Amino acid sequence: MVHYKLIYFDIRGMAEAIRLVFKYAKVDFEDNRLTFEQWPTIKPTTPSGKLPILEVDGTQLIESAAIARFIARKHGLAGKGDLEEAKVDAIVDQNKDFMAQVYPWLLVKFGREKGDEAELKKTKLIPNAEIYLSIFQKYIKESGSGFLVKSGVTFADFIISEFVITLRQNAPDVIDKYPEMLQYIDRLKALPQLKDHYASRKE
Amino acid sequence: MVHYKLTYFDNRGLAEAIRLIFKYANVDFEDRRITFAEWAKIKPTTPTGKVPLLEFDENYLVESAAICRYLARKHGLAGKDDLEEAKVDAIVDQNKDFFAQALPWLTAKFGFEKGDEAELKKTKLIPQSEIYLPLYQKYLKESGSGFLVKSGLTFADFVVSEFLITLRVEAPEVLEKYPDLQQYIDRVKAVPQLKEYYATRSDAFNKRIFN
Numbered sequence: 001m002v003h004y005k006l007i008y009f010d011i012r013g014m015a016e017a018i019r020l021v022f023k024y025a026k027v028d029f030e031d032n033r034l035t036f037e038q039w040p041t042i043k044p045t046t047p048s049g050k051l052p053i054l055e056v057d058g059t060q061l062i063e064s065a066a067i068a069r070f071i072a073r074k075h076g077l078a079g080k081g082d083l084e085e086a087k088v089d090a091i092v093d094q095n096k097d098f099m100a101q102v103y104p105w106l107l108v109k110f111g112r113e114k115g116d117e118a119e120l121k122k123t124k125l126i127p128n129a130e131i132y133l134s135i136f137q138k139y140i141k142e143s144g145s146g147f148l149v150k151s152g153v154t155f156a157d158f159i160i161s162e163f164v165i166t167l168r169q170n171a172p173d174v175i176d177k178y179p180e181m182l183q184y185i186d187r188l189k190a191l192p193q194l195k196d197h198y199a200s201r202k203e
Numbered sequence: 204m205v206h207y208k209l210t211y212f213d214n215r216g217l218a219e220a221i222r223l224i225f226k227y228a229n230v231d232f233e234d235r236r237i238t239f240a241e242w243a244k245i246k247p248t249t250p251t252g253k254v255p256l257l258e259f260d261e262n263y264l265v266e267s268a269a270i271c272r273y274l275a276r277k278h279g280l281a282g283k284d285d286l287e288e289a290k291v292d293a294i295v296d297q298n299k300d301f302f303a304q305a306l307p308w309l310t311a312k313f314g315f316e317k318g319d320e321a322e323l324k325k326t327k328l329i330p331q332s333e334i335y336l337p338l339y340q341k342y343l344k345e346s347g348s349g350f351l352v353k354s355g356l357t358f359a360d361f362v363v364s365e366f367l368i369t370l371r372v373e374a375p376e377v378l379e380k381y382p383d384l385q386q387y388i389d390r391v392k393a394v395p396q397l398k399e400y401y402a403t404r405s406d407a408f409n410k411r412i413f414n
Contacts, residue, residue: 048338062293087264
């Protein structure tokens with residue numbers, strides 16, 4: 001049996017979608033959570049100086065979306081058929097663009113960078129939330145499955161929902177304007193395979 | 204036979220890797236190239252307001268990497284097994300991050316966004332190139348194939364080499380420090396299925412799209 005070891009910090013961040021794929025598929029994995037203090041010593045030993053890393057019987061994979069797709073494909077969570085797989089990939093890349101646009105605000109809100117939080121919220125978060133959450137709501141509406149694509153849950157749902165959960169924690173006034181997204185998150189949290197994980201994890 | 208229509212600006216940009224897959228695989232496609240003026244009219248009629256856009260039969264795909272991967276998988280250009288596919292995907296995502304960091308400099312240089320080109324080059328392009336270019340060198344060294352992964356040419360090579368070509372054109376001094384990456388570009392351009400295509404297309408940025 002393959003041994004999987006996921007290395008990341010003890011936060012949801014860029015690894016939670018991967019954890020959700022494993023949990024949903026009921027695949028065991030070692031959930032190695034580093035402290036921030038450990039990271040400077042470990043960083044130079046990593047392939048690209050970044051986390052998450054997934055070790056697959058010792059082979060190291062990097063980049064959260066690539067890792068999520070790798071595991072998802074083995075467990076029917078990457079989309080049904082080549083067209084739907086491409087749609088899933090497109091949604092994940094659109095979310096990556098959304099994150100890149102919003103990060104300048106988020107990093108200031110987290111206190112990790114200096115900046116005018118209110119100004120960045122207005123210029124970065126609000127317009128991009130309008131663009132991207134509208135697109136995601138449209139996909140959910142069109143799919144008919146309650147999730148982003150027609151066949152049901154995919155790793156795109158885990159990636160998108162985790163980011164929206166983070167945005168909601170930090171700007172509920174903005175995100176609460178998208179009730180269909182909130183219902184969508186609740187729908188994911190109610191999935192029988194994941195209910196317990198969501199209920200007991202640290203958000 | 205599927206009729207593919209690719210819509211993008213008349214530049215290499217985010218579509219060229221897609222065009223290279225079609226050319227490599229010898230698959231016909233309609234290469235629809237638009238100007239900014241045409242885009243203003245077409246944009247509201249497109250599924251997501253973005254290009255590149257690939258249309259075929261009743262379907263459409265957006266997002267350059269997703270389109271590349273979809274086509275590449277059909278033509279042996281996505282990596283030879285699941286682990287290698289994940290490696291290819293990771294390299295493409297890393298390049299996306301590099302590109303996103305460099306974009307403010309590039310759009311200021313091309314003149315379609317405001318910005319201090321020299322300042323952005325110094326604060327964004329150069330530090331980011333010092334992170335990513337050594338990574339590409341490492342991948343090439345480790346693969347042993349002359350391309351980014353062990354089994355040989357993949358769509359990651361098209362994505363990465365196209366961006367390296369842009370750097371070579373727009374900031375040649377950056378790439379001068381990496382002769383093995385220069386050789387890598389030439390190696391991709393010498394791939395037999397693509398030699399003629401590369402020889403006849405321009406690497407330079409086409410400003411006529413502003414018309």
